[in-house]
Amino acid sequence: MSRNEMNSTSEPSLDIGEEIEDSDHEEVSDAFPFTEMRTVFSDPVNYNVKHPLFNAWTLWFDNPGKKASQNTWSQNLKEMITFDSVEEFWGVYNNIVKSSDLASGSNYHLFKQGIKPMWEDPLNEQGGKWVIQFHRNKIGEEINTLWLYTMLACIGESFDYPDEVCGAVVSVRKIFYRISLWTRTSNNVEISKTLGRQLKSTLGLANQTLEFQPHSDAIKSGNPNKDRLLV
Numbered sequence: 001m002s003r004n005e006m007n008s009t010s011e012p013s014l015d016i017g018e019e020i021e022d023s024d025h026e027e028v029s030d031a032f033p034f035t036e037m038r039t040v041f042s043d044p045v046n047y048n049v050k051h052p053l054f055n056a057w058t059l060w061f062d063n064p065g066k067k068a069s070q071n072t073w074s075q076n077l078k079e080m081i082t083f084d085s086v087e088e089f090w091g092v093y094n095n096i097v098k099s100s101d102l103a104s105g106s107n108y109h110l111f112k113q114g115i116k117p118m119w120e121d122p123l124n125e126q127g128g129k130w131v132i133q134f135h136r137n138k139i140g141e142e143i144n145t146l147w148l149y150t151m152l153a154c155i156g157e158s159f160d161y162p163d164e165v166c167g168a169v170v171s172v173r174k175i176f177y178r179i180s181l182w183t184r185t186s187n188n189v190e191i192s193k194t195l196g197r198q199l200k201s202t203l204g205l206a207n208q209t210l211e212f213q214p215h216s217d218a219i220k221s222g223n224p225n226k227d228r229l230l231v
């Protein structure tokens with residue numbers, strides 16, 4: 001049965017492609033950043049339009065293997081791929097090793113294109129990260145869903161201060177997994193707490209406490225500030 005036959009009730013059958021082409025639909029630019037709303041009907045002939053993200057994002061990977069120092073750490077950082085559409089995101093996500101299958105010591109870092117996943121990047125250096133750790137025994141493969149939700153919240157710009165979000169990291173360690181949301185500023189309590197609460201709610205972690213760690217604490221050795229923000 002053809003699509004027209006399937007659709008035919010009391011309405012006369014239409015050639016859908018022609019109908020949409022004849023409408024006053026404007027030509028869609030393929031240039032990034034996209035300015036107009038794109039739907040499948042933006043390409044009524046092939047229906048293969050990609051749905052743009054507000055930002056392009058880069059996925060990085062590192063597996064230091066042995067303990068890295070601050071000086072050598074970035075040498076193990078590999079830039080994997082940059083994507084700027086929903087379809088490319090799923091193409092990447094469905095074809096890479098799951099977090100739960102990564103070797104201990106590994107990290108995936110998803111950052112806005114142009115921001116390196118390091119404290120030293122100018123957009124990170126005044127910032128910090130909201131951190132939550134999970135015992136591997138307790139959480140198992142659920143980490144994959146939590147990391148997916150974290151990434152979707154980032155690329156979907158669903159935080160109240162999207163410009164404050166630099167990226168997110170999932171870390172695989174011997175006895176725990178860790179998810180971190182890296183933010184641009186560490187000295188604005190209102191912004192930081194809002195982002196922390198939203199991460200907590202995105203991950204459905206009402207009963208757990210998230211801690212904010214300014215990168216300045218990580219860079220300097222010694223005792224961390226005891227008055228860290230919690231949500």
Ligand code: MGP
Nearest residue numbers: 067068069070071072073074105117118119120171173
């Ligand atoms: P980590 O992986 O963030 O901490 O940093 P973790 O998981 O507590 O430690 P691990 O030993 O279990 O992996 C580990 C080390 O990597 C830090 O102590 C630094 O030496 C180095 N490092 C990590 N980060 C995110 C950076 C960074 O942004 N810049 C530099 N220079 N070094 C970093």
